[in-house]
Amino acid sequence: MIVAERKPFDEIKESIQDYKKVLVVGCGTCVAVCLTGGEKEVGVLSAELKLSQKAESAPAVFGEATVQRQCDFEFLDEIKDIVGEYDALLSMACGAGIQFLAERYPEIPVFPAVDTTFIGVNKDVGWYEERCRACGSCALAMTGGICPVTMCAKSLFNGPCGGTNQGSCEINKDQPCAWYMIHERLSKQGRLDNIMKICPPNDWRNQTPQTLIQPGYEERIESSK
């Protein structure tokens, strides 16, 4: 899932200070699962905003809405009848959702309430760890299911480097060495020969915005153009 964290309250407050009617828009998928931007957090953030404006003579009005996913136009449509009542939108979705909300309602300023941090896993309630950088060319087949791009400080495709230190990374003793872990995993699976193969360099095309069309849907997309 995509993991995000709430922005500092002051930053959120400052970004919307010129607006009198703000709709806080939550997203019911990834950011809800990581307890950052679902319906509960929408309620909590708007309560905080209301409290911070209590002393003001004319406090702003805060509305609340949560859609299933802000990365789908169909779900964004569900708030079309109410967005007109507001002069700013405060999105609690990931960066993709925030942009899609802004694209769907281009006439209204949209502000982010969260920082999108990584693609990660859920270790326990409220505890997430990064596992993927969305680099666009997955090496996990060769590396025993451990991502060197994410887990190695140098994102080495052919490691380890000289800084590996008895299972730890040279940058920090608490940071495991990705290539040590890869070696251990492959060794356990009897696939250690994988580590001797040269892993080709990554295709860094993903430095420009990418589009993915699933092969089975190419004709559908073509016909709708």
Next chain:
Amino acid sequence: MNTKQQNDVETIDMATDIAVIGGGYVGLKAASQISENGYNVILAPHNDTDVNFSRLNVPSTEIDRLKALEKEVADNTNVEILPASTLVEATGVPGNFTLKFLSADTVVEKKAGAVVVASDTAVNPLNHIYGLNPAANVVSLSELENLLASEETKKEIQTGEKTVAFLVGFAHEGSPVLMKRILNSVSEIVGLDGCSAYVYVNNIKVADDGLERLYKQCRDNGAIYFKLEKAPTVKQENESLTVSFHDPVIRKDIELNPDIIVYEESLTADEANLCLAETLRIDLGPMGFLQKENVHRLPVSSNREGIFVVGSARDVQSLSKSFADVDNMVLRVKQLIGDGTKSIPAKAVVDREKCTICLTCYRCCPHGAISWDDKAIISSVACQGCGICASECPMDAIQLVDFTDDEMADRIKEAAAVTAANTPKIVAFCCQNSAYEAGLAAKAFNYELPAGLQLIKVPCAGKIDIHYILDALVEGADGVLVLACHHGNCKSESGNTYAQWRINDAYRKLAQVGIEKDRLEFATLASNMASGFARIVIDMEKRIGQKKD
């Protein structure tokens, strides 16, 4: 909110087979009594027992009765025995547990309506603490009991006119259960003509029925107690034994040469408990026993409905107390399973449209009441209605039938709107098991209470959503109190803990929005603490009243 499901009474088929884990005396007793009450039993003795059943830690006086029970259970066609088995997986809910046992290298799957855990205690000899090596004349308490149980060896002790020294309470704190066994042996020794008993003892644990009497009776019959603060020095040279110590009564150093030394043993939780707790998703209590120190769990409850812990599974217990546990457990099983159908209203419902299946509820539920298909499912039988899940759900997809978010919002609005001239408005969220009762009592006893105080009843402090706290302040409350049960006294084990965590989170949030910390307070109470309640609310009134002026 899924109003359709609200107030629906679900009729549930309950499996009438009951699984008993542990094949010791208590496990057998449990199997026998459950079966007497018309339920089928799946009896799963531990895989480390040589035979089907364990005779660990059973007094020699009980062996005949135990043998009879073993035979009765083995012959009982309503008891299915899975020899030498280990529980490897447990899923499902009360009335419909699916259990997988590894029994004699095969995985056996069984359905059970309820699970009874009756693990034995482990017996640990403590000779090493005294620097003693086990020998013919240096024996553990259990070994002495065996010697005394056999007429032949008992006679040997008698004809040898043996002096027996007992080392008690220097290697560990001990317990009345052990003290009783020691005193019984002492009693037997002094009852043998020509034999005598020295008891070197630290604290004499007599907090059980008849133990004080037994202690005196041994003394009257000639046993000599040396009540010492530290262990005597014990020398074991070939066959000769020397015990030297300073006698605090006659204030002299004394050296004695007993013929036999009996060293103590400790009783500890079965090591299997650790795995059982994990597999059954029940709390591990202190010292590895399967019950938390929480008064609401007594006598035989675990944190999960339908999983009961009896005898040594939950504490070091005497046989008679363990049998009382079995009686209690049978009552609970009958209450839960009945004749196999149960009609029960849902306490919490999941809005399946909103649920994003993040598993937060599953991970937070202290009662193991939540599972999932493509959405979260709350078992009506297992759910205790604490509301921890509802307050943690990031999509507000779970509603307690009696405390919906909409009703709570109305109640908060209403409470925060009540005004009393020139006094602060205080909204107190009160757990109905403690603080709410204390609040009502404070009113009934005419304690001085703030005029602007409003109580909001919650089923458990775990239901107090951070949103409610902020909302109360938004709606105009000057102060908010979150009043929970004392630590270790929460019916839902961790409702008060969740409330405390949320308060800490709320403090961070309030600091950011510029609201003083002292407008929010967390405190714990018991239901009889009317004056404590009054003091907390009056203190808050004074504190925030000053700010108001």
